[in-house]
Amino acid sequence: MKNLLTAGLFLALLGQSAWAAFDVGSLMADLARHPGGKAKFVETRFLAVLDKPLKATGEMTYIAPDRLEKRTLTPKPELMILDKDLLTLERDKQKLSINLASQPQALAFVDSIRGTLAGNRAALERNYLLHLAGTPDKWVLTMLPREQQMASFVLRIVVSGSGNQMRSIEYLQADGDRSLLTIEPVDGR
Numbered sequence: 001m002k003n004l005l006t007a008g009l010f011l012a013l014l015g016q017s018a019w020a021a022f023d024v025g026s027l028m029a030d031l032a033r034h035p036g037g038k039a040k041f042v043e044t045r046f047l048a049v050l051d052k053p054l055k056a057t058g059e060m061t062y063i064a065p066d067r068l069e070k071r072t073l074t075p076k077p078e079l080m081i082l083d084k085d086l087l088t089l090e091r092d093k094q095k096l097s098i099n100l101a102s103q104p105q106a107l108a109f110v111d112s113i114r115g116t117l118a119g120n121r122a123a124l125e126r127n128y129l130l131h132l133a134g135t136p137d138k139w140v141l142t143m144l145p146r147e148q149q150m151a152s153f154v155l156r157i158v159v160s161g162s163g164n165q166m167r168s169i170e171y172l173q174a175d176g177d178r179s180l181l182t183i184e185p186v187d188g189r
Contacts, residue, residue: 024121024132027139032119034164036062038186041070045179060183065118082110108150112143112157116166128157138162 038061045054058072072078079090085100087110100107108127115123124130127150128143141159145151151174158170169181 022132022134022136022139024130024141026136027132027141028119028121030119030136030164031116031166034064034117034119036064036117039183040186041181041183043072043179043181045177047177048175059186062117065120066114068114068117082114105150105153108145109154112159113169116141116159116169119164136163 038059041058041060043056043058045056047054055075056072057074058070060071061067061069066082066084068080068082070080072080076091079088081088081090085107087098087100087106089096089098098106100110111120111123111127114120121130124143127146129146131142131144133140133142139161141161143157143159145154145156153174155172155174157172159166159168161167165183165185167183169183171179173179
């Protein structure tokens with residue numbers, strides 16, 4: 001009986017120390033090990049000027065460390081490709097490309113997604129104060145803009161996930177509008 005109690009206490013302490021070691025650094029290391037993959041998404045936008053939210057669905061593909069494709073299927077087809085610092089948008093046979101290196105606020109916004117997917121703590125901390133809550137199995141990373149100019153657009157970004165998988169991203173804009181993107185992997189990674 002004494003050995004069983006000792007073993008139980010040891011396992012409890014081991015579990016507590018593993019949870020105590022879970023911090024932004026360990027989360028970023030876990031995320032950095034993810035090779036990328038495909039996912040389905042549902043994006044719900046809550047706008048003050050509308051009575052009901054706008055919904056869009058589609059597929060995302062992430063290729064580590066810096067390529068992200070977001071293909072919106074409904075309500076209207078649209079393709080967004082982020083390849084390094086080049087953002088390309090295609091809709092209704094129109095194509096627009098933007099070099100984000102010349103757009104620091106847009107780059108900061110994009111880095112909230114790309115930096116998290118890549119586990120790039122330095123990229124995130126360049127623009128955001130980071131707060132992590134939870135456990136490796138169920139975590140929430142809150143990002144608060146460091147600079148007032150960015151905070152005049154985005155109040156906070158909340159990313160939640162499990163292990164090395166992002167499951168949702170919520171943006172709360174300074175004007176009160178918000179967007180929630182839920183992500184469901186389709187390739188088992």
